[in-house]
Amino acid sequence: SQQGEEDPQALSIQEGENATMNCSYKTSINNLQWYRQNSGRGLVHLILIRSNEREKHSGRLRVTLDTSKKSSSLLITASRAADTASYFCATAPQGNFNKFYFGSGTKLNVKP
């Protein structure tokens, strides 16, 4: 990908379990965002974390950011079958926070 890698590439868990996805990126950033994409559909924005923030929460989502390691993680707690989707991180480079480079994505399958 243009920006970096996500791991794992695919993750299969049971409903109720937690899912953790990791994102690494290459350059200094202004902010990092996470998106969800259901199969064949548009992108849904989940959460934005700025470069001066270390952790953010939104409902069942928890995002961390470590700028020294150029990495971020997305934790989905108490997963549901409806969380089955592809998840992408996207970074806005420092100095140009209006365009985004996407990571390679993680395909999450939550089994009922």
Place this chain on the structure above:
Amino acid sequence: SAVISQKPSRDICQRGTSLTIQCQVDSQVTMMFWYRQQPGQSLTLIATANQGSEATYESGFVIDKFPISRPNLTFSTLTVSNMSPEDSSIYLCSVVRQGTEAFFGQGTRLTVV
């Protein structure tokens, strides 16, 4: 938020032909972006469509293959030229509110045969 309309939503094209994709936004934006999503892959930024100046292309993308127009602050087109099966992808238009999330159109699913 922003409402983005893309046309066409899908198309099947013959190799060697060109397709122009339209993107209409419900409000004025300074920059619009075009992405490609190949089957099973992530999104790759093609270019930034700037109003009043030429588009800015990312590494690996050239104007001859992907000419872009931006006649005003709410509209842009992306043309995929001289298509080959490798161009089969979803093409997405995107806008960003200053320092916030990106908004995406529903995409144009292109199949080249």
